[in-house]
Amino acid sequence: MNAWGSKLLRSDRARHAGALRDMLRTPVIVDVADHDSADAVAMAVAATGREQLRQDEAESKFPHGHHRGLRRVDDALLASLSEPVTAGGALELAEELGAIDTPRIHVHGVQGGAGTSSLAVHLALALAHCLFQDATPVSLVDADPDSVGLDLLCGWEGVPGRRVGERSIGGHKGGDIPVEGWPVAPGGTGLRFRSRRLDAVGGRPEPNADLVVDYPAPGIADYPRAGVVVVDRGRVDPMADVRGVVPAGQAEAHSAATDTPSPAARAADLVVCVSRPTVAGVHALGRCLAELDAADVPAVGVLREEAGLETPIALRQMLGRLPVELWPWDGAIAAEPLDGCSGEASVNDLQFGLRILGHLPGASEWGRARDVDC
Template sequence: MLTGDVDLLDSVLAAAAAAGVEPTVSAEPAAVRPQWMTAAIVVVGLDRARQLAELVLPHRTEVYVVGPQDDDELWRWSAPLGAAVLGLPQAAGVLTAAIADATGRPSGGGRTVSVVGASGGVGASSLAAGLAVVAAGQGLPAMLVDLDPMSGGLDLLVGAEGVPGWRWPRLVAAQGHLGDLSGHLPRLAGLDLLSAAREDVVVIPTVDAVRAVLQSAARTHRLTVVDLPRALDPGGREVLRRADLALVVVAADVRGIAAAQQFVPALREAAIDVELVVRRPRSGGVEARLVADALELPLAGVLREDAALRQGAERGDPPGRASRGPLAKLSRRLLERIDVESRAA
């Protein structure tokens, strides 16, 4: 927040408090420069708009100029700063929502869960899909988001490759406010899916696009599940910053634990809450509790090897559809812990 106007500052601080955010405040425009591109949102008081514009900083999104509603000067600075304009106190609610969206606070009712494997082949994508499929089967509006550009497309995993709708290439450069994506995305058995596309050129969504999609999903869906790649790019880190829960799937063997010990610190650095799902073979393997102790992570659950799941994947059956399978049972337990219904109420 940049302003020297005490009354204006009080209004902005009240809006930020309503969003659960404590902003960094300065009255000096030059102090904004180091944080200009990294801050989630920049709110500029009308009293400092001219001085900030004179710095000619790079273009960015999530900039708001605020001032008295009846001040004609307010609108003058929208174009020079690439900013939205809000008159206070009338637009205080809009400012609160903007702060909540930009900082990852839950301005909508939905929960976001990310799933990532500490190594390849541990079933992280199946778990992500299973969570979303089971949630949709319970009648909850759910979205499954594929953020792994090299996955081949989660639409293949859930049997939706032939279902029309937007894939990431349609949204890769989105920014700002997105409306309800339901009706535009492929939909299967009550589940909305935003999948990677199988194209010659790999499409990697921008951070702005990831943020816009997650904000939209939180407003319209009870649960958003994001399948992340192990190589955490800026978009992946944005997901982790916003996710209510990050699940890391680890194989119950020595190599799996070793891989996780290298990977988990990066998760902890980026995520609010990291918990462990242990992938156990049909027989043998390290006990789940020992894996959790080695990684110093809370144990969210155990995912056992399931031949029927592999066979179903070959037929294009969505993971988690078989209600008695290990994946569906684990997904139901996780959904109870995530408490999607209470959050949405």
């Protein structure tokens, strides 16, 4: 039984896990000049179970610029392999591509009280349940500068007053952290948890300020190196995160100039914006999604429906064709919030998680077409 009393059957998990793996196994664009190398690349891509597309095919299949979010194999990537792709480098390339994508998902609250932190926890738990049998780690990062802490919200602290992860990571200096060193949330799903507001050495809370800066100070816990990551960003403006991302070349130059590790300068693969179904909330959500779309950032809006009320059709029409999902009110969750969460997900969580990830570039057609029956 999960925290809200709904039983999650093994068959439910298996069905959703299969759909999620298909959704994250996005196509690969191949643009290689040499025919022999192209044949070796085709074998490497086939080994991962992914579909291979030419540039024109990708633009046709994923219009409106969505093809830019797909993995790409070109001559520059082949040149970076330790061996030629025709002489052993194909295995390295297949490992580089991976069997599934490992996106970073940022959850932002457009309005206060919309349930941003709750959605981040539910989404992370759903993904952890679906990928539990795989070798793909799932991590939840508390990066909300105004939050009391997701570990306290969920009742995950092992000792009253001691934060999760307070003494689990030590001696790390900047950059990404090996995910194996992250503390595991309760529930047996293997979900890793970390608060970016805790100092990596002593567990001291960082000042209440936006930590998304160009070059994080050494000692601050950053994002994991591998796996799927869900980040709770609270009320931080999504466009501030977009502007704060450092291009790889600049990050490397800064690292060389300051003799410090290169920070994780990776943008979100999908931004989730949460709001309430009010005129002000819908207007703010529409403006936020339009700004992200203009910046070519994949995003989806979520309207947290009110208790016993359906979102009026007029409010939905205000958003036009913008990508928006409805998050229905759940009376059981409202009666017993995340406090004391056992670290399990419900069938509704899995279903909602699949709908959200269906908005990843290259996965949208799966998200629309594969609504798993429960």
